[in-house]
Amino acid sequence: MKCQDVRIELLAYLNDELSSEDKVTIENHLSTCGFCAKEIVQLQKTERILKSGLESWAEVGEKVNLTEWLQEESRKLSNKEKKKEFTKGFAETKMLKHKWQKVIRFAAVALVLVMLMASYWPQLVKASTQMPWIGPLIKQLVLRDAGLSWAYEHGYMDGSLATVEQDGVKLTVLGVIADPTQTAVIYLVDGIEEDFSVYISKINGDGAASWTSPATKTSVGTIGIAQTYPLPEGEHTLTVILVEEDRDAGRRNERLSLELVTDRENISKLSISYDLDQEVTFDDISVKAKRVVYTPTQIMVEYTVIGGTGVGGAIPQEYASYLLTESGEKLYRVRSYGSHIADGVRELYEVFERPADVSNLKMVIPVQGKHQEINIEFSEPTTIGILDTDIRFAGWVHEGNMIEIEMHYEKYGRVKSITGWSVVDEGGNTEELTIWKGESFGAYENPGDFAWVTTKYELEETDRPVKLIATQVLTIVEGNWEIILPAIN
Amino acid sequence: MTESEFMERLRPLEAYLYRMALAIVGKDDAQDVLQEALLSAFVARKQLRDPQYFRPWIKKIVARQCGKQLRNRGTVFPMGRGEEYVFDSTDKGKRPEDHLIWQVVNQLPEIYSQVVILRYLGDMSQKEIAEALGIPEGTVKSRLHKGIGKLREMLEAEKGGLANEMSGR
Numbered sequence: 129m130k131c132q133d134v135r136i137e138l139l140a141y142l143n144d145e146l147s148s149e150d151k152v153t154i155e156n157h158l159s160t161c162g163f164c165a166k167e168i169v170q171l172q173k174t175e176r177i178l179k180s181g182l183e184s185w186a187e188v189g190e191k192v193n194l195t196e197w198l199q200e201e202s203r204k205l206s207n208k209e210k211k212k213e214f215t216k217g218f219a220e221t222k223m224l225k226h227k228w229q230k231v232i233r234f235a236a237v238a239l240v241l242v243m244l245m246a247s248y249w250p251q252l253v254k255a256s257t258q259m260p261w262i263g264p265l266i267k268q269l270v271l272r273d274a275g276l277s278w279a280y281e282h283g284y285m286d287g288s289l290a291t292v293e294q295d296g297v298k299l300t301v302l303g304v305i306a307d308p309t310q311t312a313v314i315y316l317v318d319g320i321e322e323d324f325s326v327y328i329s330k331i332n333g334d335g336a337a338s339w340t341s342p343a344t345k346t347s348v349g350t351i352g353i354a355q356t357y358p359l360p361e362g363e364h365t366l367t368v369i370l371v372e373e374d375r376d377a378g379r380r381n382e383r384l385s386l387e388l389v390t391d392r393e394n395i396s397k398l399s400i401s402y403d404l405d406q407e408v409t410f411d412d413i414s415v416k417a418k419r420v421v422y423t424p425t426q427i428m429v430e431y432t433v434i435g436g437t438g439v440g441g442a443i444p445q446e447y448a449s450y451l452l453t454e455s456g457e458k459l460y461r462v463r464s465y466g467s468h469i470a471d472g473v474r475e476l477y478e479v480f481e482r483p484a485d486v487s488n489l490k491m492v493i494p495v496q497g498k499h500q501e502i503n504i505e506f507s508e509p510t511t512i513g514i515l516d517t518d519i520r521f522a523g524w525v526h527e528g529n530m531i532e533i534e535m536h537y538e539k540y541g542r543v544k545s546i547t548g549w550s551v552v553d554e555g556g557n558t559e560e561l562t563i564w565k566g567e568s569f570g571a572y573e574n575p576g577d578f579a580w581v582t583t584k585y586e587l588e589e590t591d592r593p594v595k596l597i598a599t600q601v602l603t604i605v606e607g608n609w610e611i612i613l614p615a616i617n
Numbered sequence: 618m619t620e621s622e623f624m625e626r627l628r629p630l631e632a633y634l635y636r637m638a639l640a641i642v643g644k645d646d647a648q649d650v651l652q653e654a655l656l657s658a659f660v661a662r663k664q665l666r667d668p669q670y671f672r673p674w675i676k677k678i679v680a681r682q683c684g685k686q687l688r689n690r691g692t693v694f695p696m697g698r699g700e701e702y703v704f705d706s707t708d709k710g711k712r713p714e715d716h717l718i719w720q721v722v723n724q725l726p727e728i729y730s731q732v733v734i735l736r737y738l739g740d741m742s743q744k745e746i747a748e749a750l751g752i753p754e755g756t757v758k759s760r761l762h763k764g765i766g767k768l769r770e771m772l773e774a775e776k777g778g779l780a781n782e783m784s785g786r
Contacts, residue, residue: 139762185636
């Protein structure tokens with residue numbers, strides 16, 4: 129059996145998914161083939177890392193409330209025979225589509241009265257006085273975010289009710305929290321069975337980016353939060369919409385829309401904002417800090433990045449920005465927003481939890497570079513210079529369908545390594561080298577010295593003369609850039 | 618298994634199962650998928666003979682439901698997003714290596730990360746993944762093969778980086 133045929137079965141072999149015949153075939157091959165035997169050891173290692181890494185990640189999950197919901201659903205299930213209360217041909221599948229269930233029991237009469245009052249439009253009524261029971265629900269909702277929670281506790285939610293109804297579907301806005309780090313609209317929806325979402329579609333008439341968190345289903349409707357960017361100070365008109373999700377057709381239909389005015393004055397008065405003017409340039413990337421805002425619970429930093437890639441919301445946690453406190457504690461961001469405002473120019477806001485001690489705070493931004501396309505053919509040992517760094521090509525060996533390449537790098541690992549290889553044969557056929565590292569080992573001496581790396585690659589086709597071509601370079605610009613945050617008086 | 622036994626065993630797994638669903642189907646669908654899975658698990662609880670296998674049993678049910686969701690998914694784009702992105706973190710203080718794995722897996726194209734997560738978090742065999750996603754087993758085989766290959770490459774590169782970080786360079 130050929131190596132490449134064996135290789136593709138190794139995962140199934142390791143997981144005991146093969147028939148006994150196939151197992152024997154594989155084992156026979158493994159006992160005679162050193163390459164594949166090494167390969168399976170590497171595979172096992174990778175699988176172990178993967179599995180334990182994913183498991184530990186999954187373990188540290190957020191608090192969710194499933195058991196109670198399930199208990200309620202199971203109660204409903206057992207009552208199904210007794211109560212014939214579902215019209216519209218209530219099917220099992222529809223029942224399964226309900227959102228988070230939390231049962232609140234209140235006097236039905238009071239409820240009806242309150243709903244009647246709340247449905248008058250466009251009369252604005254304070255939610256807290258007309259729906260006293262709404263408090264605990266909202267409190268539960270906002271608990272997930274320190275900023276929202278604080279705002280709600282301290283009375284900074286604009287609790288004016290606004291509502292719109294059409295064809296039996298009703299959307300009510302219970303309150304808006306507009307602080308310097310986020311804008312949140314708390315809503316209640318009733319009368320719709322299908323999948324739906326509530327978004328903030330416009331700010332002062334311009335399109336806005338919006339997202340929602342999981343909503344909670346209660347006996348009076350579904351309650352949830354729709355969020356958008358932090359608003360500038362002052363008054364703003366928000367357009368809130370209810371959108372029906374049609375998953376089969378892959379479409380969204382806007383069902384309801386309402387407008388409301390919110391004011392960011394109040395919490396702003398408790399927040400302190402400083403303009404920053406710090407800038408640094410790495411290679412072709414320039415990062416400029418513009419502003420920092422301290423709210424009672426959070427710290428937000430605004431900055432612009434020109435050039436480079438990988439800075440902003442898309443980068444891994446390890447490379448994410450963090451606040452560095454005086455005691456050396458790292459606080460990773462809670463939220464970040466970014467947008468491309470022009471080609472290669474990104475505006476970013478990052479929000480962090482505010483630590484108790486805000487003296488001597490620094491914000492650290494790791495900066496990352498990008499992949500570069502190159503097309504360099506290697507035959508003789510040679511040195512090439514890429515972005516002021518030398519990469520030395522020491523040699524390569526081609527045997528059957530395995531190619532071993534030796535490279536010498538300055539500071540191997542994070543800075544400038546070749547990540548794309550291909551070969552071209554006499555017929556002009558090119559083949560990208562499969563990024564299997566059967567074996568890769570390297571060593572580096574003292575800082576500043578060259579490191580050497582030998583890597584094995586695998587080819588689909590064997591035994592033909594080829595030329596080796598480097599096709600891509602990963603340039604990672606090393607650098608943690610620090611923004612000094614001003615101390616608050 | 619009785620109803621209360623089921624609930625008792627489910628409670629400590631809530632967060633974990635939610636994370637798993639989140640990883641496979643994404644934020645918008647995770648709660649729906651999870652609820653469907655839990656309900657059907659609850660209804661079928663008598664099928665589980667030995668309650669000490671509750672965890673792998675329920676993991677499999679959730680993973681299967683996730684796979685189904687992926688298969689049935691249409692193309693739905695969020696409104697008003699354009700080129701903007703939001704990162705919302707709810708986790709703090711985890712071991713860096715663990716988070717690295719998650720981020721590395723996340724960087725794979727979806728067709729690879731899906732099968733990888735279904736296999737290593739959902740503990741599904743290649744056949745089960747194929748059934749859940751509605752694709753041929755051979756396709757699962759080759760996607761896993763390529764996905765693991767890419768991951769190894771990325772992990773090797775990261776390891777070099779981590780080594781540099783840890784040695785204080």
